[in-house]
Amino acid sequence: MTYARKMLGAASGLALLVAAGAAQADVLFWSTQANPVEEQQAMRDQVLSGHDDAVDYQSNELGPWITRLEAELQADSGTIGLLGALHGNFSAMDPENLVDLGDMGVMSASDTFNDLAKLGTDSMQYMPWMQASYIMAANREALHYLPEGADIDALTYDQLIEWAANAHEAAGEPKFGFPAGPKGLKHRFFQGYLYPSYTNGVVRTFASDKAVTAWEKFRELWAHTNPGSTNFSFMQEQLLSGDAWIVFDHTSRLANAFNERPDDFVAFPAPAGPEGRGFMPVLAGVAIPRTAPDMEASKALIAHLMKPETQIATLKATSFFPVVDVDLPDDLPPSVKAAGDAVAKMSGSADANPGLLPAGLGDKGGDFNRVYVDTFERIVLAGQPIEAVLQDQKTRLEAIMNETGAPCWAPDAPSEGACPVE
Amino acid sequence: MNARLLPYVLILPVTLFLCLFFLYPFVLVAKQAFTTGAGATLDNFREVVSYWKFPISLRNTLLLAVAVVPIQLALSLLMATMVTRMEKGRDMVLYIWTIPLGISDLAAGLIWLAIFEQSGFLNSMLHGVGIVDKPVNLLTFQNPGIVFVAIMLAEIWRATAIMLVILVAGIGLIPKEYYEAAEVFGASPWKRFLRITLPMLRPSLQTALVLRVIMAFEVFAVVAALGGTLFPVLMGETYAYQFDLLNSGAAAAMALIILAISIAATLVILRALRVPKRATI
């Protein structure tokens, strides 16, 4: 039977191959998202197969993605029809290189997203495509060690630390997991969760007294964190292997754990600090580079991606949520249900303190992230004194803000001109 | 053909090829290192060198090269002499020893992480034999020594075959008569190795070392897999500048620094293992 299945697999592979060879004018969808092989396959089979034109979906690491795009722009001749990437990737680009999408007649249901997508111009430069967020997840086994009186859907950082400490004691080893690996999204935790929850800001309050408290708390949490975390980039792996019981990560980087063993794990909102429950969205978008070979075909593909049914298919394929109004069906994968509930509870909580994605940083987005990552590495890994590190890193942050002139974004109070580091 | 022109004719294809596909893009990239928005400057170099991680990644890269390359040299020499003396199963043993050559560094990193991670094979073994009751976390910031050794082992495993193949091909060229003559005079195997193999092998040794050392300075994927963020190396920083910070000027500056280190190391090796001129025309 396995043999027959294998042959079938090979045959269908061949069939697809022939199909791909026949259609020359495929739209090349050049993406950094849905990178895991299973998601790539799902994108092709479930999301893009419904489109009238054939689509060649190729998902890449950031390096090749940027390099190829940059080469096509420099050569003034392109094969890429549609770009798929995160808000941060687009905001690092020159808006001149992206085709205006303001006249498309479609847009996301969120004005905030539509504004972000303008990249500081008058018109949408990319189309909000799908969204996600960061949440917490835990092995059910860890629930026994929840501090008394703690509600898992309304945790505070102090309770989380206590919980992690209990689990640490019970297991005899630290069981909190944090994506501090090379590809881990740790900077988002600091920018969208820790800082807003403790300081009600990200930039203004970077070196404030409240920030010192935040880092002290994080150090406490770190004492109960699996010290192997510096190798962790996708927390679903450690959830599944049991190396970590309580974790923080991107919803789509937790999805496999829920899909493989839905009964073993729970998803829940990020904890709250003195300034509320800070959290942050992830926004992915699609854009057309000015070198696209066939504008109409590219725009038609965007229109397809924005259809409610395509958005639902995308949700199933990638665990990224729709950006348009849709009625979610019941047959969603366990990961989507779990993550959806957690995000809903997080944004609906009384103390919610939503943050926005960094905007106006242009190609300094990477440097901005580096400030937070470096601060983490120096304070937590290298054990340097908090105040001194914050003062030192503050100058770097100030330089970035002044160079880009980026105004403050929520939860920082609005600013005239560049957002000041106080 | 004119003997004075012949060498140039012979190197012409390579030169043309490299000019087109290496030198031309190289010059374009290198130029970026010396420019920022405002024209010619050394700012990029200043920026990357003053970054707090630079001394750490420089030290790590050099340390790793110094720790790994001599072991690999000794190991590949040992393996090469062993395999040439073998009578039976020589092809098979040589084949097995060259297997890591076919494995990309990304895959090698994956394999070795599966061994060293908390619920990995090493812990499973220790657990099975009863040395530990539960998996110990090996690759953590508290044990920089273990992280370093893990990276060393993975690198030795991955890249010794590169030197081995070059040395095996070279050892085959040493005339057997030399060894026979030495044996007649009662030279011990060790002496024969020192007096015949090593000197005769010098050209191959030189090549193997130079190539290996250059690659040691470019080490990245295996280190990233095992060391995570704990063991920054120069090449990792270069990629971070290029793709995370989108600062190609700084990335080019880093790459030129690595290049300078590579050239310096190469010159030292070439000098130390100078190949005697066999013939000149």
Next chain:
Amino acid sequence: MAAPVPHPDKEPDAAPAASTRSAGRLLYLAGVILLCAWVLVPIYFLMINTLSAPETVNSFPKPFFPEFDLGSLQFFAGFAGMLAALKNSILVAALTMIMSIAIGSPAGYALSRFDFPGKELFRLLILLTRAFPLPLLALPLAVMFIQTGLDDTQFGLALVHTTLALPFAVLITFSLFSGIPIELEEAAWTLGCTRLTAFTKVVLPLILPGITASAIFAFVISWNEVFAAAVLTIENRTLTAFLLQSLDTPPLHLKFAGGFILVVPALIFIFAVRKYLFAMWGIANR
């Protein structure tokens, strides 16, 4: 068991006395076996993980025998375009091999036989190629390829891979030519050979191992190169560009299966050419 590195100064063949000889023999055998295990055991682990069900890959303690679950491999069998990618990879690797040897070995010969002004500069140029990261060069190369129409062709990618393989081809052939006494060639000249026939009849057979070594390098370099392949091929993706990128992203069991699928063809190739590494006519052993 995977960890111990055998001590390098175990001298294999022992001294004359019979007892020491057999002891040395034993030591030698043990060394060979140990070194084989050192190479094979990690590969074996890769195989276990490839042939295990997803739950097993995540379990602890890990099994030490594969359970022959083909699920992960089957996933890739159904992956669109695998065969075309495989074909592209082989084609690019073959082109790389031919070009790097054809262009590289004459230069290796020149370096070993002649002293000429500019020789050191030339050697440095060769080495520079290896000492500069390709991902940085990929951008200007891609621009050039798009403008000249080489973009997205197997030949274009093979050109880039040849650049990477050339230093190996030149330096390995150089070191081997240096090991062949010029007297051999001179003898052939006195016997009526021209420089060319002396080369083809006397020298070429001698350096076949070197050519083989260069060929192996060219093949595996091309086979495993991912960055340029990802940037420079779109419809003609190589298997590596197709699979290797996914080695960084979960799920774990597919990472291992992908890694395994990539390793196999390279191993088959090395296996096929291994005996030429020892192929020697004329002076050397046998």
